[in-house]
Amino acid sequence: MQQRNLEKAWNAKVLDRTALILEIFGERARTREGRLQVELAHLTYQRSRLVRSWTHLERQRGGFGFLGGRARRRSRPTAD
Numbered sequence: 001m002q003q004r005n006l007e008k009a010w011n012a013k014v015l016d017r018t019a020l021i022l023e024i025f026g027e028r029a030r031t032r033e034g035r036l037q038v039e040l041a042h043l044t045y046q047r048s049r050l051v052r053s054w055t056h057l058e059r060q061r062g063g064f065g066f067l068g069g070r071a072r073r074r075s076r077p078t079a080d
Contacts, residue, residue, distance in 0.1 A: 018045055 006014045022042045029035040
């Protein structure tokens, strides 16, 4: 959220340390394999950031997390 607000205020791209490093490696990658490795690292990094940004919904989903799948529900009520 802060990153987006800063980008709007400064009208410039804002990067943290990891994103900056990935950006530099991406610009300098020469081979197809190198570019794919950087892209994989970037996607892995983005996924971890997205998961952290959605943790406020865990209680609504039963606490399984963003990538954990659906909350488990019983198909029929059981009599105890």
